[in-house]
Amino acid sequence: MTITELFEKGQTCYKEGKKDSALIFFSLCETRDVESASQEERRFYIRALAQSTQLYSLIYDYEKASNRLLRALSLSRRYEIQEETPKIYVEQGALLMTYATQKRENKYFEQAEEAYRKAFWAAKRYGQWHTMITAFxxxxxxxxxxxxxxxxxxxxxxxxxxxEARHEYNYQYAYYLQEGLIYMEKHEYDRARDAFRKQMRSLPPDDKYSYLLYGSYASMVKSFVYEERYDSAIVYELQMLDLATRMNMKDGQTVALYDLSEMYRLNGDSLKSAEYYNQALRHKDSLLTRNKLDEVAVMQVVQQLEANKSELHGYKRYTLYVSCLLFLIVGIGVVWFLVWKRRPARESQAVAPAEKYMKSTLDDETKEQLRAKIQEVFEQNREIFTPNFNLDRLAELCESKPKYVSQVINQLYGSNFSSLLNQYRIKEACRIINEEDKLGNYTLEAIAGLVGFKSRATFHTTFKRVMGQTPGEYIKTVRKKMS
Known part of the structure; x- marks a missing residue:
């Protein structure tokens, strides 16, 4: 059988829901000699690689998925078959989103966004409306x-x-999505939710559209969060979790569990929050153990994403530049780590010298007013316990500029932003640990997450620096007092 015939057989199986059989046919395409094939055969070879990427992702074999994706990107450039790139970019975005969700790191989310954006414009350029809508x-x-x-x-x-795209089956769903987004921008939340409900009703009663239904639930959740109606948000979040569990959407389950933890925290139920956070951690660990996608493979995908900009937009190739930049970043990271490891155990609280602020326009009265606002945020606003809380956000809450907030923390607290934030987070962790009726219900990972730390290791190090003992030692001390 030719490459084209094998691909068409695989597509037929895929449409019939026979994904295992489809993967066999697509894999057989890879056994054919692409060098001696015609340009048309090469096109189907690349399509088979893109479809294999999707199917391997569905069974969580991300190593094979990333390998197929990289080969598809390479061949589309080598043989100048650029009309196949939109579908490849969509799969690239999906792969990076998966990794970003599991790692919960913004840099991978940003790369996924770039891939989807490129897929949208490339698909529009080639008139591939279904792919354009999917990317959108x-x-x-x-x-x-x-x-x-x-x-x-x-x-x-x-x-x-x-x-021209209106004949595609997913057009109506996408139309209601953009309608809902526009209403959200205008803060017309009820009208936005009406649009999201229309999204749901536009979907056929077929399990293969589950991922779209999941997206509609997520939109409903977000609309309620904007209004701080967390009870309603939890209702739809639970539906997301139920759907993801029923359809074996592993990544969807992880996201829903993390979100439920956050919703219950915002709703004041710390016990439920910790329960779902623990479940999310276990689920994420099982996923990371099960899949084979590592950071090296992800960075290769990212580099290919950057390299392909030249084909789509006519920019100069700069893969070498990206690689050098990545090596430079890694090098700086290694140096920083070695320096950090050698620093004294007690964190330096070096206060900026007075000379640094000689040109500052802040007078003493303004400093005191700003100090009061900073104190109020740290003592009353639970947003400081969210993982991404930073100096810029603190400045927004204080209605000031980051440089002024930093100056006041340095001069009036004798500290810096990170140290001050960590003191309040560790104080909150100690409060949670000291609640006798809940002590046995939390793991250290859960406590770390509840107070804003992204990892147990960082929490452990910071806790010891602030309290002079590890979290485990502190828990033993507390339990001894209770007995």
Whole structure:
């Protein structure tokens, strides 16, 4: 059988839901000699690699998925078959989103966003409407979840102007998504939810659309969070978890569990929050153990994403630049780590010398007013226990500038932002540990997450620095007093 015949057999099996059989046919395409094949055969060879990427991702074999994706990208460039790149970019975005979700790191989310954005414009350019809509849905959902709807206005306008795309089955779903996003931007939350409900009703009663239904639930959750209606948000979050569990959507389960932990925390139920956080950690660990996607493979995918910019936009190739930059970043990271390891156990609380602020326009009265606002945030606003809380956000809450907030913390607290934040977080961790009725219900990972630390190791190190003993030692001390 030719490459084309094998691909078409695989596609037929895929549409019939026979994914294992489809993967066999797509894999057989890879056994054919692509060098001696015609340009048309090469096109189907690349399509088979892209479809294999998706299927391997579905069974959580991310090593094979990333290998196929990289080969598809390489061949599309080598044989100048650029019309196949939109589908590849979509799979690239999905792979990076998976890794970002499991690692919960912004840099991978950003790369996934870039891949979806490239897929959208490339698909529009080649008139591949289904792929364009798929990219738009993924990009829209991502920007909605990260509160950056305004950053995709160009894509929204381009989507609305594409009358040619209206015959695609997923067009109506995407149309209601952009309608909901526009209402969210205007703070018309009830109308936004009406649009998201129309999204759900536009889907056929078929399990293969479960991932789209999951996205609609997520939009509903976000709309309620904007209004701080956490009880309602939890209702839809539980539906997300139920759907993901029923359809064996492992990544979806992890996201829903983390979100439920956060929803219950915001709703004041710390016990439920810790329960779901523990479940999320166990689920994430099992996923990371099960899949084979490592950071090296992800960085290769990212480099290919950067390299392909030249084909899509006519930019100069700069893969070497990206590689050098990555090595430079790694080198700086290694040096920083070695320096950090050698520093004294007690964190330096070096206060900026007075000379540094000689040109500052802050007078003593203004400093005291700002200090009071900082104190109020740290003592009354539980947002400081969220993982991404930073100096810029503190400045927003204090209605000031980051440089002024930093100056006041340095001069009036004799500290720096990170140290002060960690003191309050560790204080909260101690409060949780000292609650006798809940002490046995929390793991150290759960406590770390509840007070804003992204890892147990960082929590452990910071706790010892602040308290002079490890969390485990502190827990033993508390239990001894209780007995």
């Amino acid at each position: 849905i993924n990009l829209g959902n991502r920007m909605f979840s990260s509160n950056r709807i305004d950053s995709i206005q160009a894509e929204i306008e381009a989507f609305k102007s594409c009358t």
